[in-house]
Amino acid sequence: MNIHQCSVCGHLEFGNAPEQCPVCKSPKEKYQRSDRIFEESHEKSKEAAVKHIPAITVNKQCGLIPGQGCIDVIVRIGATLHPMEAAHFIQFIDCYIDGKYASRIMPTPGVFAAGCFHLKTAGTKVTIVENCNIHGVWKAEANL
Numbered sequence: 001m002n003i004h005q006c007s008v009c010g011h012l013e014f015g016n017a018p019e020q021c022p023v024c025k026s027p028k029e030k031y032q033r034s035d036r037i038f039e040e041s042h043e044k045s046k047e048a049a050v051k052h053i054p055a056i057t058v059n060k061q062c063g064l065i066p067g068q069g070c071i072d073v074i075v076r077i078g079a080t081l082h083p084m085e086a087a088h089f090i091q092f093i094d095c096y097i098d099g100k101y102a103s104r105i106m107p108t109p110g111v112f113a114a115g116c117f118h119l120k121t122a123g124t125k126v127t128i129v130e131n132c133n134i135h136g137v138w139k140a141e142a143n144l
């Protein structure tokens, strides 16, 4: 599958570049094709996977908004928790439902490399993409 990355905010689109970046609203021209972007992160630092591959927990029994497809997708960056220091941190965590962008979390240094997406969805698959300022982009998927 084609992957395109926004050169302004780092957002990835699976498939063709969008007319406008759904995160930072930059025009299509700011997107660059980057089909091997995940493989490149693995190749650059194989030992880094344990601190970068997102761990996903799906909670279908959230209950905050009953009867309306209210699902929590809880994400932790790394089986070994990724550091969140000023010089080395997770810049964003993006959530996709069935390959379509849904939401972004931007943790700052000092908080945990983790977050929760509260979704309204009838989708079947969630994809989480995270970006480390040093080790690049990593992803994981889970069924909903």
Ligand SMILES: [Fe+2]
Pocket: 051, 052, 082, 088, 089, 132, 133, 134, 135
């Ligand atoms: Fe890192």
